[in-house]
Amino acid sequence: MDLPIVVGVDGSEPSLHAVDWAADEAAWRGAPLRLVHASLWERYEGAALAQDLEKPSEQVTAEDIVRTAAQRARLRQTGIKISTDVTPEEPEYALVREGRNAAAAVLGTRGRSGLVEMLLGSVSLTVAARADCPVIVVRGSDDDKTGAGTHGRVVVGVGDTGPDSAALRFAIQEARLRGATLDAVRAWRCPAHETTDHPTLAGEPARLHEQQAAGILEKALEDTPAEVELSRRTVEGPARRVLLAASREADLLVVGARRNPRQLGLQLGRVAHAVLHHCACAVAVVPERV
Template identity: 70%
Template sequence: MTKALPIVVGVDGSEPSLRAVDWAADEAALRGIPLHLVYASLWEHYEGTSIAEDLAKPDEQVMAEDVVDNAARRARRRQPELDVSGEVLAEEPEYALVRESRSASMLVTGTRGRSGIAEALLGSVSLIVAGHAQCPMVVVRGNHDNQARTGTHGRVVVGVGEKPAGSAAVRFAFDEARRRGVQVDAVRAWRWPAHETTDHPLMSGEPARLHEQQAVETLDAALRDAPADVAARRRTVEGHTRPVLVDASRDADLLVVGAKRRPGHFGLQLGRVAHGVLHHSACPVVIVPEHA
């Protein structure tokens, strides 16, 4: 029997990474799959030289192993039946986590590492990994202490893009909502194109109706094959997509957005919407690769 792919969490001992461990432990227990903790660092040095000498290991490795062991104990305290493993990798975390994403069901990180001054913006490691991960990636946002809290809003929000048919993000949102026993809020933002005018008094309402109707049709296409056993709500909102989704995140347990992955393209594959919500969402964000 093939072993289920684990949820992989990037850890470094920081409070954001501990929140990520909590969230990932709950998610792994919900899915009934293993949790794998990864510490990756090529350059950081820590205290602990005397312990390292006794163990005949580099001091960096000793401290890294301690970080992983502490995170594993935390995960087991939260979910005692969970299958938890850990690993220390002597390489840049960006590369290590992207590679790990190729054999993971989900990749989870916190907002910033230990060197972060504040959590208002996303750390560079999480941002780079989000732009290259090959599996859904979660950045745990929403709390500013060292605890991850269970969802209380009863909804998973998914942003519906320009090409909704067969959207991996929409499928992920419905699968996740089913596991949690909550509803899906499918959100589509719409705006008037800049070149259109509403100066004529008889035409002032027509452009808005046309563009809103297009948004409604896009939502209908996205939810055409939605499973009948998950409650869904369609929402069309006038405005720019990023602030619309950030606003929706305030009443959500999870915000799901897609990110295109183009074969042969080596730059950061993260659109403006995904980039924006990663920085400003009020709840955990899932970036789901949309392969061309």
């Protein structure tokens, strides 16, 4: 059975952009699309969906939300199989559970209860830090180009897990599905205690660290399929800063997040946390088992 692409919907503009992305993802993969609305609130609080339905905000129901989202998905991608679910529980719990049997979960940056100026909603952050499947957090746009591949680039941050990296495998798959270039980036830094004031030796530690980064990158990419157009880059600097800069000309940024089943709480990592809040494009957080 094909695992579905799960998308959380609540009627907000960010969640509708997530529906667009998820519909494209389902069509590219030939996978079913599952729309999930989970909330303990009985009343919708938002203007955009209410206007579309020509109803007062307080009369918009959960069934209206998922029905409108399903219609939007069908208009965007005809022929995909769509299922819906409405459940009266906290959305982060429902979406983490749905992610146990999903190819990926897709969310907007924030839901209808979030402040306009928030960088990332608590639901998206919690699901990205706990889900068993890759979680894609979509940045919305007003020009209906969400998920359209305007840059033709998928960026992946290459860590120390090598070719066994789940994040790298996911990025390769996304690049192949989109016909996009895979931009593999390895950040490196020269520790301060290894620098020297001697003019003939000043560049030696940095050169060695750069060579080491290039070797790690080459090793990780050795099994990349030939049909995937590949770009390799080693960049000096903190990984967060390097990846955020790369995201400005990308359609998707893929990062890994190490997960230890023996540990409780959010397991996201500083790099994933930073790019989720500040990235210029959609972010996929892929669990890496330790």
